[in-house]
Amino acid sequence: PPPRPVPAGGSMSVVEHVREMAAAGLHSNVRLLSGLLLTMSGNNPELFSPSQKYQLLVYHADSLFHDKEYRNAVSKYTMALQQKKALSKTSKVRPSTGNAASTPQSQCLPSEIEVKYKMAECYTMLKQDKDAIAILDGIPSRQRTPKINMMLANLYKKAGQERSSVTSYKEVLRQCPLALDAILGLLSLSVKGAEVASMTINIIQSIPNLDWLSVWIKAYAFVHTGDNTRAINTICSLEKKSLLRDNVDLLGSLADLYFRAGDNKNSILKFEQAQMLDPYLIKGMDVYGYLLAREGRLEDVENLGCRLFNISDQHAEPWVVSGCHSFYSKRYSRALYLGAKAIQLNSNSVQALLLKGAALRNMGRVQEAIIHFREAIRLAPCRLDCYEGLIECYLASNSIREAMVMANNVYKTLGANAQTLTLLATVCLEDPVTQEKAKTLLDKALTQRPDYIKAVVKKAELLSREQKYEDGIALLRNALANQSDCVLHRILGDFLVAVNEYQEAMDQYSIALSLDPNDQKSLEGLQKMEKEESPTDATQEEDVDDMEGSGEEGDLEGSDSEAAQWADQEQWFGMQ
Numbered sequence: 001p002p003p004r005p006v007p008a009g010g011s012m013s014v015v016e017h018v019r020e021m022a023a024a025g026l027h028s029n030v031r032l033l034s035g036l037l038l039t040m041s042g043n044n045p046e047l048f049s050p051s052q053k054y055q056l057l058v059y060h061a062d063s064l065f066h067d068k069e070y071r072n073a074v075s076k077y078t079m080a081l082q083q084k085k086a087l088s089k090t091s092k093v094r095p096s097t098g099n100a101a102s103t104p105q106s107q108c109l110p111s112e113i114e115v116k117y118k119m120a121e122c123y124t125m126l127k128q129d130k131d132a133i134a135i136l137d138g139i140p141s142r143q144r145t146p147k148i149n150m151m152l153a154n155l156y157k158k159a160g161q162e163r164s165s166v167t168s169y170k171e172v173l174r175q176c177p178l179a180l181d182a183i184l185g186l187l188s189l190s191v192k193g194a195e196v197a198s199m200t201i202n203i204i205q206s207i208p209n210l211d212w213l214s215v216w217i218k219a220y221a222f223v224h225t226g227d228n229t230r231a232i233n234t235i236c237s238l239e240k241k242s243l244l245r246d247n248v249d250l251l252g253s254l255a256d257l258y259f260r261a262g263d264n265k266n267s268i269l270k271f272e273q274a275q276m277l278d279p280y281l282i283k284g285m286d287v288y289g290y291l292l293a294r295e296g297r298l299e300d301v302e303n304l305g306c307r308l309f310n311i312s313d314q315h316a317e318p319w320v321v322s323g324c325h326s327f328y329s330k331r332y333s334r335a336l337y338l339g340a341k342a343i344q345l346n347s348n349s350v351q352a353l354l355l356k357g358a359a360l361r362n363m364g365r366v367q368e369a370i371i372h373f374r375e376a377i378r379l380a381p382c383r384l385d386c387y388e389g390l391i392e393c394y395l396a397s398n399s400i401r402e403a404m405v406m407a408n409n410v411y412k413t414l415g416a417n418a419q420t421l422t423l424l425a426t427v428c429l430e431d432p433v434t435q436e437k438a439k440t441l442l443d444k445a446l447t448q449r450p451d452y453i454k455a456v457v458k459k460a461e462l463l464s465r466e467q468k469y470e471d472g473i474a475l476l477r478n479a480l481a482n483q484s485d486c487v488l489h490r491i492l493g494d495f496l497v498a499v500n501e502y503q504e505a506m507d508q509y510s511i512a513l514s515l516d517p518n519d520q521k522s523l524e525g526l527q528k529m530e531k532e533e534s535p536t537d538a539t540q541e542e543d544v545d546d547m548e549g550s551g552e553e554g555d556l557e558g559s560d561s562e563a564a565q566w567a568d569q570e571q572w573f574g575m576q
Contacts, residue, residue, distance in 0.1 A: 015052045019108065022059045031063035050090060051109060054083040058110040062118070070122040077119045084112055113139060117148055120155075127347075129155055146175045153185055158348075162189050170199070177203040184220055193221030212238055223253065226382030226414050228261040248274050252284040260383055262419050262452060264291050265483065282308060282317050286342075286351035289321030293328040296486060296516025301325045316342035316349040323355045327362075328518070335359040350380045357389050366397045384410070384419050391423065395430055403427045421445035422455040429458065438462060450478070453485055460491050469498045486516040493525050502529060 012020070014037060022030045034056050041048050041056070048056065061076035116135050123132035136144075136152045144152070153168035166189050172182040177200050186196050197217045204210050215238055222231035235254050238244050255270035271288040275281055285308055293301045302325050308318035323338030339356030342349055357372035373390035380386055387410045394403035407427040411420045421441045428438035439462060445455040456479040463472040476492040479485075493508035506529055512522040 013052070015048065015055050016108075018056065018059050022062060027063045027066040030059050031067070034060035034063065050083060050087040054080055054087055055108075055110060057083060058115055061115075065118060065122065068125075070125045074119055074122045074126075077115050077122070080115060081112065084115075113143055113145065113148070117145075117151070120148075120151060124151075124155070129159060133159065141171075144171070146172050146179070149175070150179070150182060153182065157185065157189065165189055166191060173199045180216075183217060184224075187217075187220050187224040190224070193218055196221070209243065212241060212244060219253075223257065224382065228257050232257050232261065246277055248278045248281060251277070252281070256284055256287060259287055259291065260385075262384075262454070264294070267291060268295075280311050282311060282315050286317040286320035286324075286349070289317075290324045290351060290355075293324040296328070296518055298325055298328060298518065301328075314345060316346035316352050319345065320349065320351045320355055323352075323359075327355060327359055332359045332362050336363065348379055350376050350383065350386065353379070354385065354389055357393075361389075361393055361396060366393050369393050382414065384414065384423065388423060391427060395427070400427070400430050403430070416444075418445040418449035418452045418455055421448070422452065422458060425455075425458055429462065435462070451482055453479070453483075453488065457487055457491065460495070464495070464498075467498075469495045473499070484511070484515060486512045486519050486522070489515065490519060490522045490525065493522065497525070497529070505529065 014033075018030055018034050018037070021033070037048070037056055038053075038060060041053055057076050057080035061073045061080060064070075064073040064076060116139055120132040120136050123129070123135065133152070133155050136148055136155070139148060149168045149171040153165050153172065156162070156165035156168060166186060169182045169185045169189075172179050173186075173196075176182075183196055183200070187193065197214050200213060200217070204213050215234060219231055219234035219238060222228075222234055232254065235250055235257070239247070239250050239254065244250060251270050251274035255267045255274060258264075258267035258270060268288070268291050271284065271291075274284070275288075285304065289301050289304050292298075292304065301321060305318055305322040305325060308315075308321055312318070319338045319342035323335045323342065326332075326338060327335035336356055336359040339352050339359060342352035343356065346352070353372045353376040357369045357376065360366070360369035360372065370390060370393045373386060373393060376383075376386040377390065387406060391403045391406055394400070394406065404427050407424040411424050414420050422445045425438040425441035425445065428434035428441065438458075442455055442459045442462065445452060446459060449455070456475060459475060460472050463469070463475065472495045473492065476488055476495065480488055480492070489508045489512035493505045493512065496502075496505035496508060506526060509522045509526040509529070512519055513526070516522075
């Protein structure tokens with residue numbers, strides 16, 4: 001743009017020069033010059049007018065904000081606001097003669113509302129949410145801009161003040177009816193889909209090609225009520241619409257929903273599709289990494305982690321993916337450290353909380369683990385894996401009653417589906433009194449979803465206790481007809497050993513190891529068979545007892561020496 005004409009009545013003042021540089025984005029230059037001018041002003045208070053001091057303080061604070069020096073910026077913004085108070089007092093006392101002179105001056109003053117918003121941003125960066133809420137709360141509601149309402153809504157939600165949060169999100173939508181994240185915010189606070197849709201209906205009708213929006217709202221309403229099946233169907237119907245085909249956000253949501261519904265194969269497929277469309281995708285990659293790690297594809301997990309670190313190390317996801325790699329390599333102290341680092345970057349990362357919780361649990365620090373799983377449940381009340389983690393903690397510390405209460409609650413709130421039935425059955429299996437109930441629940445689950453791996457594994461565990469090996473073999477062969485899964489092949493191997501089918505048992509162990517080379521129990525099964533061609537009853541018994549299906553119980557060997565090694569490597573993450 002051409003240089004601005006010099007205002008009539010002489011050259012630009014030095015404060016105007018500072019403002020020009022700030023507007024031009026020359027932050028480092030603004031910081032140096034405004035710092036020097038503020039010192040001059042301190043040494044001679046008459047040098048600048050109150051309004052000029054206010055401007056200098058704001059521009060100086062803005063440049064500090066730009067340099068990520070948030071605490072320093074807050075102190076300068078606070079001084080600016082005090083200066084502004086003094087300014088409004090003096091301007092009230094001395095009504096300006098001839099309005100023309102005073103308007104340009106007040107027009108170019110940085111907005112006080114904007115200063116408060118910047119302060120709130122500083123406070124959130126400093127993890128002082130209470131102070132951020134206090135400063136924004138102080139702005140009269142009529143003066144709140146959409147971004148202030150949006151920030152307030154998010155802060156209220158995080159602080160558990162749901163009613164205030166709903167009010168603020170609604171205010172955002174009143175000002176900007178296409179604010180989709182505000183819509184998601186309302187749905188996550190259990191505002192009914194129909195009510196949210198009614199707030200956008202006018203705009204949908206007045207703008208062409210927006211007819212999908214009401215379906216989009218419906219889809220995410222299902223997501224937030226935990227109705228995974230209907231959410232999947234609704235998003236699939238959107239995805240099939242030619243105009244929204246290959247949308248990365250929709251594919252990511254689909255992948256996440258398949259994961260929540262326990263359909264890991266489809267979840268991985270959708271994540272891969274999303275990733276091919278957008279090689280810089282970060283959102284949801286933590287879940288993708290976790291799924292790959294569970295499948296034993298540790299090399300893929302490592303590559304994914306490296307790729308994500310190249311995209312951004314300021315997001316939680318790369319740290320979680322790297323942590324999953326450590327966790328499934330049984331390096332729990334390292335997984336714990338990486339999980340903690342991820343939480344530091346994003347305290348709302350459910351996957352990071354689950355990783356850290358699982359690592360703590362496997363290190364024997366069950367009470368600390370419980371705190372992490374509870375926080376994950378608070379953030380994602382519709383995600384079953386958060387409850388599973390907590391229930392595993394209760395079972396690990398022999399609190400069967402608490403586990404039972406929790407499993408019953410989940411069953412009531414999320415409804416009777418294959419997943420909740422299996423979770424409840426898992427707890428029932430721990431108590432001799434409720435074995436029959438466990439059986440009934442598992443049969444119900446398998447009627448609903450014959451291929452649900454967790455239910456198959458638990459049913460097999462039950463059959464092995466009752467020594468009904470033939471039934472178990474039939475169950476597993478049936479489940480393996482349409483899918484291949486390491487744990488299922490391994491358990492089938494265990495059952496075949498029990499009925500003396502050694503050759504085929506070896507085949508099953510080998511298949512299991514080809515799917516997950518790190519599967520310790522399959523390896524042990526093979527080694528046992530190689531040691532003695534005809535195993536005695538004693539080893540058989542031991543084999544059956546050892547049939548924990550989840551494949552996630554890691555032993556704690558080497559964790560101490562490993563912690564020491566890991567301490568040496570911390571420099572690698574720049575965390576001295």
